[in-house]
Each structure stands twice: as structure tokens, then as C-alpha cells.
Amino acid sequence: MRLTRAVVLARSKAAALDGVRRLNCWGSRLTDISICRDLPNIEVITFSVNGISDLEPLNQCQNLSELYLRKNNIASLNELFYLKNLPRLRVLWLSENPCCGSDPHHYRMTVLRNLPSLQKLDNQAVTEEELSQALVDGEEITAPPARRKVENGSPESSAAESTTETESELLNISLEETNKIREELGMKPLPRDKFSSFSPRETDCSRKKRNNILNAILLLLKELDTEGLELVQQSVGRRLQASRKKELQED
Numbered sequence: 001m002r003l004t005r006a007v008v009l010a011r012s013k014a015a016a017l018d019g020v021r022r023l024n025c026w027g028s029r030l031t032d033i034s035i036c037r038d039l040p041n042i043e044v045i046t047f048s049v050n051g052i053s054d055l056e057p058l059n060q061c062q063n064l065s066e067l068y069l070r071k072n073n074i075a076s077l078n079e080l081f082y083l084k085n086l087p088r089l090r091v092l093w094l095s096e097n098p099c100c101g102s103d104p105h106h107y108r109m110t111v112l113r114n115l116p117s118l119q120k121l122d123n124q125a126v127t128e129e130e131l132s133q134a135l136v137d138g139e140e141i142t143a144p145p146a147r148r149k150v151e152n153g154s155p156e157s158s159a160a161e162s163t164t165e166t167e168s169e170l171l172n173i174s175l176e177e178t179n180k181i182r183e184e185l186g187m188k189p190l191p192r193d194k195f196s197s198f199s200p201r202e203t204d205c206s207r208k209k210r211n212n213i214l215n216a217i218l219l220l221l222k223e224l225d226t227e228g229l230e231l232v233q234q235s236v237g238r239r240l241q242a243s244r245k246k247e248l249q250e251d
Contacts, residue, residue, distance in 0.1 A: 019225075025050065026068075033057050047072065048093065055079040056144070059086070066091040070122075074099045077107070078145035080114045089115065095122040105137065113138025 020039050027049040036042070036057040043063050048070040055074065058064065059082040067089060074097040083089060092115065094100065100107045111121055112134035118126050224232065 019228075031073075036061055043088075053079075055082045058082055062086060062088070064089055068093045069097065070094065071096045073097070076145040077110050077139070078141055078143065080111065081141050081144045084114055084141070087117070089117060090119045092118055092120075093122050106139070109134045109136075109138035110141070111138075114141045 018041055020042055022044045023039065023042055024046040026046050030047065030050040030052060033047065033052055033054070034057050036045070037060045039061060041063050042061050044066040045058075045061070045064060046068040048068045050072050052069065052072040053074055055069075058067070064086050065088045067083070068091075070093045074094070077099045079099065083092070092111070094111065108121060108130070112118060112126060112130055115121075116131055116134070120126060
């Protein structure tokens with residue numbers, strides 16, 4: 001049976017993602033980690049210093065052994081529900097998240113009660129005594145965190161992230177990030193007047209999501225071999241030609 005080019009490219013992409021073992025997105029302003037659903041063989045993930053609040057995509061990473069989530073926006077320890085069925089998870093760094101609360105003992109005991117296979121939590125070795133004590137002092141998590149619907153219909157944590165940034169500050173940050181990504185992909189910078197034509201809601205949600213996806217793609221490129229990079233180059237080249245042709249027509 002003859003395979004179409006689309007099928008070949010799809011299989012090549014899947015094979016490339018299957019080969020990713022490590023992912024480092026430290027300080028990348030990530031909020032969306034849905035790409036983890038396509039990384040079944042990932043072993044080490046560094047997501048520290050971001051804006052992540054939802055750990056659900058990680059429940060697909062059955063080979064994950066080390067997970068670094070320090071300084072994010074994880075509001076509830078119920079997010080641990082998504083990590084409970086990861087058989088190889090041995091190292092977790094979760095400190096400096098809202099879910100840690102004001103009681104360090106209760107926090108650590110709850111994490112260890114639900115993830116008893118951990119060997120190190122927050123850069124501190126786990127002892128047998130702690131695991132025994134966790135059965136008494138820790139809280140058992142049996143359900144995922146409750147989420148509510150916001151106006152645009154997307155799920156949101158019940159303890160929503162507060163922000164002091166104004167809409168104009170968000171616009172400036174998004175424009176800077178967008179043009180940096182476009183430059184790395186060989187595309188022209190996006191003019192401010194064209195960028196600002198988007199509504200505040202679209203700027204704050206849709207464009208942030210797209211930037212997160214682009215950042216993740218750029219990070220994953222480092223993990224590809226020559227064959228994988230050539231496939232990406234061919235695909236990007238075709239998309240760039242179509243995009244430039246459209247831009248010329250609009251001008």
C-alpha cells in the first residue's frame with residue numbers, strides 16, 4: 001500500500017516525539033503543557049519558573065522519572081492526582097507553588113502519601129520514617145481538582161491566578177515574544193498596528209497559547225536528529241512560502 005506524504009510526515013513527527021527523553025522549559029513563561037500528551041517516552045521534564053497550573057497532560061508520561069515544577073501557579077495539591085499513576089516518578093520538585101500552603105509538614109506528608117515511590121522531594125531525600133508518617137499526617141487525594149468554566153468556555157482552576165499586569169503591558173510582552181519567535185523562524189516582525197488590532201481577550205488568551213506552543217516547538221527542535229530536522233525544515237519552508245505570498249497579496 002502506497003502511503004501519502006501527509007501520512008509519512010505524520011508518522012515521522014510521531015517517531016521524532018517518541019524519541020524525546022528530556023525537555024527543559026525553565027523560565028519560558030509556559031502556561032499550556034498539552035504538548036506532554038505527545039511525549040510518551042519523556043523521562044526528565046524541567047518546567048520550573050513558569051505559569052503552569054494544570055498537570056493533567058502529564059498523566060500520559062508513563063516513563064517520567066524526574067519532574068521539576070518549582071515556582072509555578074499550581075494552586076491545589078489535588079493536581080497530584082495526575083501524577084499518582086506514573087510508575088517511574090522518583091524525583092519531584094514542587095516547592096514555591098501556591099499549593100504548598102503555610103504548613104510545610106502537611107504539604108510534604110500529603111505529597112508523600114500520594115506519591116510514596118518518590119526518592120527525593122524538593123531536593124530533599126525521602127526517608128522510610130517520613131513515608132510511614134505520611135500515612136497518618138498526609139491527606140489522601142482521590143479526585144482531580146475541581147475546575148470551573150470561565151466566560152470564554154475554557155477550564156480554569158478554582159483558585160485563579162491573580163495578576164497586576166495591565167492590558168498594555170500584556171500587549172507589549174506578547175508582541176516582543178511573538179516577534180522573537182517569528183525571527184527565529186525566519187519570518188518578518190509583526191507590526192504593532194497589525195498586532196494591536198486583536199482584542200484584549202484574544203491577546204491575553206489565544207496569542208499566549210500560540211506563543212506557548214511555538215516556544216515548546218523551538219525547545220523540541222534541539223532534540224531532533226538530522227532526518228527529523230530536515231522534515232521540519234521542509235514543512236516550515238512550504239508554510240513560509242504560503243504565508244509570504246499571502247502577506248504580499250495583503251500589502
